[in-house]
Amino acid sequence: MVFKIPLSFPVLNGNESLYAQQALNSGHIAAFGQFINRFENKLSKRLKTHEAVALNSGTSALHLGMVLLGVGPDDEVICQSFTFCASANPIVYLGANPIFVDSEKDTWNICPELLEDTILSRMAKGKKPKAIVIVHLFGMPAKMKEIVELSVKYNIPVLEDAAEAIGSKYQGRYCGTFGRIGVFSFNGNKIITSGGGGALVSNDTSFIQHARHLSTQAREDLPFYHHLEIGYNYKMNNLSAAVGLAQLEQLDSCIKSRRLVNQRYRKLLKNFPGIEFQSESNDSLSNYWLTTILVDKEKTGFSNNQLKIALMNKGIESRFLWKPLHTQPVFNMTPYYGGNTAEKLFENGLCLPSSVDLTLQDQEMIVSVIQEELSKTFK
Structure with missing residues (x-):
């Protein structure tokens, strides 16, 4: 597609x-x-x-x-x-x-x-x-x-x-x-x-x-x-x-552009309930290769999968976060240490379009799809 x-x-x-x-x-x-x-x-x-x-x-x-x-x-x-x-x-x-x-x-x-x-x-x-x-x-x-x-x-x-x-x-x-x-x-x-x-x-x-x-x-x-x-x-x-x-x-201009894309998303989605971003500490500076969000279905009324489908129907590509390797069939006999943090990230996460040349208008279109999904919940 x-x-x-x-x-x-x-x-x-x-x-x-x-x-x-x-x-x-x-x-x-x-x-x-x-x-x-x-x-x-x-x-x-x-x-x-x-x-x-x-x-x-x-x-x-x-x-x-x-x-x-x-x-x-x-x-x-x-x-x-x-x-x-x-x-x-x-x-x-x-x-x-x-x-x-x-x-x-x-x-x-x-x-x-x-x-x-x-x-x-x-x-x-x-x-x-x-x-x-x-x-x-x-x-x-x-x-x-x-x-x-x-x-x-x-x-x-x-x-x-x-x-x-x-x-x-x-x-x-x-x-x-x-x-x-x-x-x-x-x-x-x-x-x-x-x-x-x-x-x-x-x-x-x-x-x-x-x-x-x-x-x-x-x-x-x-x-x-x-x-x-x-x-x-x-x-x-x-x-x-x-x-x-x-x-x-x-590279420097690409990082600047990707970080700007991330900042715009944060601003545009600031007051949306149930949307959370990957956090950057004071020690870190991310190139924000991809802007990623978590969707809390209890607050938004829709899942990451529902949002992915809604975006796709508008010609907008998104992608799930990585499926944890310890849950992959090919690694089903592999030792694993931890809880369910990675699984929860996969279950709730979505990567949003993040290209260097993504415009504000493009991002507003993407956010409008999220807004439309929210509006179905809060009618």
């Missing part, structure tokens, strides 16, 4: 066409070319403390990150349950076992208290977790102070899934720079895109060097094909990097 107002649509009004044409003219459109280096350098310079390796997806970056951390068969990796499956799937790729943890109600990300309970429980069973995967959902930073303290206390590395959170900050530092390894996604619906792509970042030079090597099939520097370890075809191509570089040049 083609929506009049999509959920999150890329805006390509910078140097995308120019750089893409330059990449085409160079003849280098695969995993070699100047734009890959320029993209990696631009991202590294922005992060200041971390180097970057450009890859073909955020999932590839997560998988490679786990390889670098030594995750292997029968290891246990703690993972936030309230997230997209790509956060956990690479654990299974490597023959390891995910251990899911519930969210806290403030940021909707992994709960630090439950995280420590989980670590202690697994250690008591003789299985010290190999790594902790945390996610900054919809661009909202997790409670990294507490999480990093636990990482240090128990000597368990953090793999930071910042796929949705490039440009977001926590206590003045960029998301993706708190863990041993961080990853970003540049999928087509993200705040900036390379069409398809991702990046792995770290301040450990050995990780970066090894990631570069593994991402190009682990070919040794010899005049013939020679391999000492298993590698992957994960490198970002030059054409994607050209688009990504142009997008990265516009």
Whole structure:
């Protein structure tokens, strides 16, 4: 279905066409070319403390990150349950076992208290977790102070899934720079895109060097094909990097636009009963990749599903929040620690259109649908 107002649509009004044409003219459109280096350098310079390796997806970056951390068969990796499956799937790729943890109600990300309970429980069973995967959902930073303290206390590395959170900050530092390894996604619906792509970042030079090597099939520097370890075809191509570089040049304006979209929604929905937003603490600055709301059916008289259908009937795309991984059939035998916070978020939540070029008129149209649904309740 083609929506009049999509959920999150890329805006390509910078140097995308120019750089893409330059990449085409160079003849280098695969995993070699100047734009890959320029993209990696631009991202590294922005992060200041971390180097970057450009890859073909955020999932590839997560998988490679786990390889670098030594995750292997029968290891246990703690993972936030309230997230997209790509956060956990690479654990299974490597023959390891995910251990899911519930969210806290403030940021909707992994709960630090439950995280420590989980670590202690697994250690008591003789299985010290190999790594902790945390996610900054919809661009909202997790409670990294507490999480990093636990990482240090128990000597368990953090793999930071910042796929949705490039440009977001926590206590003045960029998301993706708190863990041993961080990853970003540049999928087509993200705040900036390379069409398809991702990046792995770290301040450990050995990780970066090894990631570069593994991402190009682990070919040794010899005049013939020679391999000492298993590698992957994960490198970002030059054409994607050209688009990504142009997008990265516009990241600050994209964040400004997404935050403005969020502010407008909050203002327009301020007095609507039963509508609640994801909260941003004083320590955090979210890129607000997506503006998300919770719908309290008892107060609104309609559910998130009813609202989704009403919006769709007007040509407006919306999306449910992530279905918790511990409730997914494919993970039905996986240990889970926590209550029902993540499940409640899924049952009540909805992502609203949040594109960079979303206009005030578009948002007023969206809010008018919500108003119409409310009016049915309070006739």
